[in-house]
Amino acid sequence: MNNIKTTLLLATLTAILVALGDMIGGRSGMIMMFVISMGMNFMSYWYSDKIVLAQYNAQPVTAQSNPKLYAMVEQLAKNGNLPMPKVYIIPSEVPNAFATGRNPSHAAVAVTEGIQRLLTDDELEGVLAHELTHVKNRDTLISTIAAMMAG
Numbered sequence: 001m002n003n004i005k006t007t008l009l010l011a012t013l014t015a016i017l018v019a020l021g022d023m024i025g026g027r028s029g030m031i032m033m034f035v036i037s038m039g040m041n042f043m044s045y046w047y048s049d050k051i052v053l054a055q056y057n058a059q060p061v062t063a064q065s066n067p068k069l070y071a072m073v074e075q076l077a078k079n080g081n082l083p084m085p086k087v088y089i090i091p092s093e094v095p096n097a098f099a100t101g102r103n104p105s106h107a108a109v110a111v112t113e114g115i116q117r118l119l120t121d122d123e124l125e126g127v128l129a130h131e132l133t134h135v136k137n138r139d140t141l142i143s144t145i146a147a148m149m150a151g
Contacts, residue, residue: 006142010041048141049100049108058088058110069116069124073109076129080136085109095119099131099140107135 014037021033043051063070066089073087085107090096095115101107109131116124134140 003138003141009142010044013037014041045102045141049102049106052100053088053108053110056090056092056110058090058108061087061089068121069111072121072125073128073132076125076132080129080132082132082136083107085132085135089113089116093117097127097131098143099134100143101135102141103138104135107140109135 014034017033017037017040018030021029021031023029025032061070063074066087069089070087074084077084083105085099085101085104086109088108088110090110090112092112093114094112095118097109097111097115099107099109109128111124111128115127119127134143
């Protein structure tokens with residue numbers, strides 16, 4: 001179902017841009033906007049996760065740099081029969097966490113420094129488990145594309 005939603009989102013974006021191109025530049029404007037739209041769709045599908053992580057200045061986490069967070073995500077992924085996602089930390093005091101990526105094999109989970117300080121380990125584990133359910137249910141692609149477009 002989420003693949004259909006993503007396809008509809010990208011098709012709607014394409015239709016809006018093509019219609020705008022037609023209104024502004026006629027047939028040539030329509031063709032130009034179709035080409036731009038296809039480029040945006042390609043970038044959204046393949047690179048939206050990287051773009052969103054860059055927007056937040058997210059830094060990769062390894063088992064050595066943050067063993068507790070990394071082990072928590074690793075255990076939750078194992079429990080959920082998911083591939084190990086990349087783990088990121090965001091230098092922000094605002095408590096937040098999110099999952100991103102086009103599918104479970106290309107997923108990432110990010111948390112802010114603020115949420116790590118605010119929550120207990122059990123609470124943070126619950127938040128991470130919630131984010132990994134988005135990965136498992138393939139909610140992350142449509143969410144990431146929508147966030148990237150809004151950004």
